[in-house]
Amino acid sequence: xxxxxxxxxxxxxxxxxxxxxxxxxxxxxxxxxVQPRVLRLGEAAQLTVTVQGDNGPPAPPxxxxxxxxxxxxxxxxxxxxxxxxxxxxxxxxxxxxxxxxGTFKLGPFDYKIGDRMFKLKEIELQIAAPxxxxxxxxxxxxxxxxxxxxxxxxxxxxxxxxxxxxxxxxELTLSIxxxxxxxxxxxxxxxxxxxxxxxxxxGEMPAQRTMLNGQVYEVRQFRCxxxxxxxxxxxxxxxxxxxxVTQGERRRRGGxxxxxxxxxxxxxxxxxxxxxxxxQPLEFDxxxxxxxxxxxxxxxxxxxxxxxxxxxxxxxxxxxxxxxTARIAGNGNFDxxxxxxxxxxxQFKTYEAKMTSKELDGSQLAGSKTFEQIIIxxxxxxxxxxxxxxxxxxxxxxxxxxxxxxxxxxxxxxxxAGSAVIAGGGMALANAPTGRDxxxxxxxxxxxxxxxxxxxxxxxxxxxxxTIPPLAVLVAFILARRRDAxxxxxxxxxxxxxxxxxxxxxxxxxEALAQNQRAAFFEALADALRSYFGNRLxxxxxxxxxEGLRQQLxxxxxDRTLAERVQALFELCDRERFGAAGGAFDAAAAQTAVDDTxxxxxxxxxxxx
Amino acid sequence: MNVRxxxxxxxxxxxxxxxxxxxxxxxxxxxxxxxxxxQATPLHGLRPFLTVCAALLATTFLAGAQPNELFQKxxxxxxxxxFAGAAAAYSTLIQQGYSTPQVCFNLGNAEFRLGRGGAAALxxxxxxxxxxxDADIAxxxxxxxxxxxxxxxxxxxxxxxxxxxxxxxxxxTALVLxxxxxxLGCLDLLWPARRKLFRPLAFAAFAxxxxxxxxxxxxxxxxxxxxxxxxxxxxxxLFAPLPNATEYYALPAGSIVRIETQEGAWLxxxxxxxxxxxxxxxxxxxxxxxxx
Numbered sequence: 001x002x003x004x005x006x007x008x009x010x011x012x013x014x015x016x017x018x019x020x021x022x023x024x025x026x027x028x029x030x031x032x033x034v035q036p037r038v039l040r041l042g043e044a045a046q047l048t049v050t051v052q053g054d055n056g057p058p059a060p061p062x063x064x065x066x067x068x069x070x071x072x073x074x075x076x077x078x079x080x081x082x083x084x085x086x087x088x089x090x091x092x093x094x095x096x097x098x099x100x101x102g103t104f105k106l107g108p109f110d111y112k113i114g115d116r117m118f119k120l121k122e123i124e125l126q127i128a129a130p131x132x133x134x135x136x137x138x139x140x141x142x143x144x145x146x147x148x149x150x151x152x153x154x155x156x157x158x159x160x161x162x163x164x165x166x167x168x169x170x171e172l173t174l175s176i177x178x179x180x181x182x183x184x185x186x187x188x189x190x191x192x193x194x195x196x197x198x199x200x201x202x203g204e205m206p207a208q209r210t211m212l213n214g215q216v217y218e219v220r221q222f223r224c225x226x227x228x229x230x231x232x233x234x235x236x237x238x239x240x241x242x243x244x245v246t247q248g249e250r251r252r253r254g255g256x257x258x259x260x261x262x263x264x265x266x267x268x269x270x271x272x273x274x275x276x277x278x279x280q281p282l283e284f285d286x287x288x289x290x291x292x293x294x295x296x297x298x299x300x301x302x303x304x305x306x307x308x309x310x311x312x313x314x315x316x317x318x319x320x321x322x323x324x325t326a327r328i329a330g331n332g333n334f335d336x337x338x339x340x341x342x343x344x345x346x347q348f349k350t351y352e353a354k355m356t357s358k359e360l361d362g363s364q365l366a367g368s369k370t371f372e373q374i375i376i377x378x379x380x381x382x383x384x385x386x387x388x389x390x391x392x393x394x395x396x397x398x399x400x401x402x403x404x405x406x407x408x409x410x411x412x413x414x415x416x417a418g419s420a421v422i423a424g425g426g427m428a429l430a431n432a433p434t435g436r437d438x439x440x441x442x443x444x445x446x447x448x449x450x451x452x453x454x455x456x457x458x459x460x461x462x463x464x465x466x467t468i469p470p471l472a473v474l475v476a477f478i479l480a481r482r483r484d485a486x487x488x489x490x491x492x493x494x495x496x497x498x499x500x501x502x503x504x505x506x507x508x509x510x511e512a513l514a515q516n517q518r519a520a521f522f523e524a525l526a527d528a529l530r531s532y533f534g535n536r537l538x539x540x541x542x543x544x545x546x547e548g549l550r551q552q553l554x555x556x557x558x559d560r561t562l563a564e565r566v567q568a569l570f571e572l573c574d575r576e577r578f579g580a581a582g583g584a585f586d587a588a589a590a591q592t593a594v595d596d597t598x599x600x601x602x603x604x605x606x607x608x609x
Numbered sequence: 610m611n612v613r614x615x616x617x618x619x620x621x622x623x624x625x626x627x628x629x630x631x632x633x634x635x636x637x638x639x640x641x642x643x644x645x646x647x648q649a650t651p652l653h654g655l656r657p658f659l660t661v662c663a664a665l666l667a668t669t670f671l672a673g674a675q676p677n678e679l680f681q682k683x684x685x686x687x688x689x690x691x692f693a694g695a696a697a698a699y700s701t702l703i704q705q706g707y708s709t710p711q712v713c714f715n716l717g718n719a720e721f722r723l724g725r726g727g728a729a730a731l732x733x734x735x736x737x738x739x740x741x742x743d744a745d746i747a748x749x750x751x752x753x754x755x756x757x758x759x760x761x762x763x764x765x766x767x768x769x770x771x772x773x774x775x776x777x778x779x780x781x782t783a784l785v786l787x788x789x790x791x792x793l794g795c796l797d798l799l800w801p802a803r804r805k806l807f808r809p810l811a812f813a814a815f816a817x818x819x820x821x822x823x824x825x826x827x828x829x830x831x832x833x834x835x836x837x838x839x840x841x842x843x844x845x846x847l848f849a850p851l852p853n854a855t856e857y858y859a860l861p862a863g864s865i866v867r868i869e870t871q872e873g874a875w876l877x878x879x880x881x882x883x884x885x886x887x888x889x890x891x892x893x894x895x896x897x898x899x900x901x
Contacts, residue, residue: 166855167848230853289855299858300848338858338883343760352763352881438721438752439745441684442711448676450706466784469791476795 028053030111030118032060034096038126038209040216041101045125047072047094049111055079055088057113060120067104068096101129126211153178155240155279159226161395165287168302168395169227169333169365174202176240176277177210177217184243184272187222192238196286200225225365227333231288237281243272289393295402301392303332303365309405311375311385317413318382321374325356326405328390329368334360337390341373347382348375383410491538498535502528502601509594518576518585525597526573529566532601536609546570556609565600569593676707683715692722710740717749726757727841730863734839734895738831741772758861759840762881768827776828783821790814835894838878840864844892846885850875857885866892 032049039045047070049060055077062070072094080087098104107122156175164170176187189202205221228234289302309326316322328337341353353373360367375385387406394401486493505528512520530544537544537552546567553563572593683698699716702708717732733750740746754761764772774782793811797804831837840860847854850872858880860866866878866887874889 229849229855230851288853300856338881344755436752438718438749441687441715441718442745444677444680445709445711448707448709451708466787469788473791473794473798476798480798480801 028113028116030060030113030120032107032120032123034106034123034125036209037123038128038211038216039098040128041098041130044095044097047096047106049073049092049120051090051113053088054113055090057090060092060111061109062092062094065096065106067100068098068106071095098125098127101127103127128211128214128216149275150278152181153183153242153244153275153277155277157236157238157279157282159282159284162284163287163395163398164228164284165302165393165395166228166231166289167300167333167393169225172199172224172226172236172282173205174222174238174240174279176220176222176242177212178220179215179217182245183220184245186242187220188241190239190241190276192236194226194234194236196228196230196232197234198227198229228286230286232286233283234286235281235283238279240277240279241274242277243274246271246273290399293400295389295391295400297389297402298391298393298400299338301332301337301390302395303330303392304394304396305330305332305337305390305392305403307388307390307403307405309388309408311406311408311410314409315411316377318377318380321376322385322410324373324375324385324388324408325370326373326388326390327368327370331366332392332395334358334365334367334369337369341371342375342386342388345386347378348385349378350375377410377412380412383412384408385410494535494538498532499601499605501535502532505531506594506598509597513587513590513594516585516587518590521585521590522573522576525593526570526577528597528601529569529573532604533566536604546574552609556607558607558609562600562603562607565596569597569600676702676705680712680715683719687715687719687722692719695719696723708735708739710736710743710746713739714743714746714749717753721749721753721756726753726759727839727862729753730757730759730865731839731841731893731895734837734865738828738895739775739777741775754863754865757843757863759864760881762865762867771824771827774824776825776832779821779824779828783818783825786814786818786821790818832896835896836868837895838866838868838876838892839895840866840887840892842891844887846878846880846883846887848885850877850886854886858883860887865895868892868894 029052030049031052032047034045034047036045047062049062051057059073059075062073073092075090075092077090078088096106103124103126105122105124107120109120111118111120154177156177158173158175160171160173174189176183202222202224205223208219208221210217210219306329307326308329309324311322311324313320313322324342342348342350344350351374353371355369356372357370358367359369377383385406385408387404389402389404391400391402393399486496505524509521509524509528512518512524530541533539533549533552534541534544537549539548539552549570550563550567553566679698679702683695683702686692686698687695696716696719699712699719702712703716713732713736717729717736720732721729730750730753733746733753736746737743737750751761771779790811793807793814797807797811800807840862842862844860844862845856846858846860848857849855860880864880866880869877869879869884871877871889875886876889876892877884878887878892879885
């Protein structure tokens, strides 16, 4: 097991080494920098020379500097492989301390690595002479006096560029400069509601230093993107609201916890004094775009742009789709850029253009947009896709610039047999249209109806009629429920069948009487009684006897007279059926028996059993 | 006094006069001619009943005859080159509520001949709303837009499918399906032995009914909410609803745009996915039943 793991490890290591060996090396480059470039006399700056593409270069020739003390270098090197590319780098760091105040330059230096020579461009340093501290805070730890505060803390609003046209995007930079005071981190803007401008959120830039009137100022910079919507005169004069840290437990400088963050974390005594930092008003004019020379296809784009376009495939048959791709790149207001699409023509059928990609930087002002449009050559003569044009206002030149791309040649061959024919094309046909115009007037409608917004279905009977379908469904539903209920209730079904079965038997008795059939008559009469009471009382056919019926009727508290009449009829039928009776068949008496039976059953229909 | 005048007089004066009069004037209109006309009728005793019937018939007759005459008159004006007169007559018909596809189409033709591309496009679009499959309307609309330089907006696939039937056709389809669904429901309830046949049919009818209601709702939305508008003259779409705002892009007359919102006298419109602002006076909403 352990042997297998070792072999696997060796394989991984071998592959890694192979990859490292086969990886290409990044190109050699040299960069150098000094930070900060604005110093007070006595402060140290850091000089760094960074070499990319080599992790063992010779030390740079930083020598011959007469006005600074230099210490170093400290060397660090690094090697890494990313995406099969070997990145080697080395950096040399020096600490330099100016010996005098004023402005002086470092470099240029020639730096030779192998057989290549690099020139390190000169860097200018500004060194401020030491000045007495202008009472940054009162003796009691309070804020500085207002007279000196405006000198210690002030703000500036700058714009770039300064010549602004309508719809042009530009940068607004708010700089807060301060010295000899500590400013709290939070700032807010007052009186900041510019009209006619669209502004993005302010984002903070890296802190800097600058020298003004021989003093070193710390600078905090905030930048936003602005765009003017209309020609106007703009005056921006915001006030910055911030706070000065006036009191705090002054700690020994240096050490791992020398950061304002720990002041709050460890509950140190930090107090702030709000201040309003005045800003010099920034006034500028937004110029309207000139009418003169405005191209017809100008869509509002302002900036600097390039246009590239191509068609693919450029070899095909009539009727085959061709993709026209256009890429507009540059700097400016990309949201105003639309594709210079081709219109339908006799030679080309065109479809709506679509934006296929949009690659913009964070400011949304630089990048590119790519559009595609499908076009279809209608005829063999459509062997040249017309040029497309795009116009923008060049803010540097102060004039409109039109870009064109194309025309694009197409190698066409006739469409294959059976392939689609593009409608409206210019095929040379015998009956091809020679002119175009609108279709002639239409004849009068067959019927005239006044229309309303709700449409034609608004007659007085319309909505009442529409209640019929749901009502029909409701009725069907009720009927189905009744049917289903009856299907499971034998007593109810037999109760409903009782009068029908009795009537049927009585009809049979009447027929037997008409044919003078004595036995059949009494059989039918008895059947009428049996079927009726059998169904009414839900009894099996064999259980309907005179005695049984008497008991059932007595239990149901039926009128005694009615029960006796039923009993008598049963006995009469039994006598006649089983031969107990004699003599001739008395038709009148038989009819009376039928009528009595019918009347009796009608009375029983009203009796609850 | 001819018969029609007599009937009109009857209609004006109403039925509040006595039914029988001994004077030699008509009891209804108060004229001798009316009396003679009434006496000439064999069923003179049924005069009140006949009066009501005549009034109803006259109403129906006039309602049918007047728009037809006006339509024919407009056609004659068009043929004689009096396009303004034709347009006025067609507009009168629309104001009277007779906004049929034929009237809107012909009005569009008259406007087109007058050189009003925007108005022509508006009328063709209104006609198309009423008869979306009519090839003449589609062709004239396309031609009018080509003349002004406008482009017919592309509709998504589902909208094109719903546009294959007009609002009335979708409503009629929905109505038929509604009754069919009810009939199938009744059969399903009352004839359970054939439930295997009726139930799938009922589900299919229900699905079709939903689609038909969707089609009807689509057109109703276009007619009631009126999100479509036609630009009446060449216009500049601005970035903001301000008179001196930057021009975003130009729209030729006849362009069909989508209204998104309204702020005062400004409309936020969208043409080819490019939202911008237009003065309200520059465009007119497309509605199949324009206000009189």
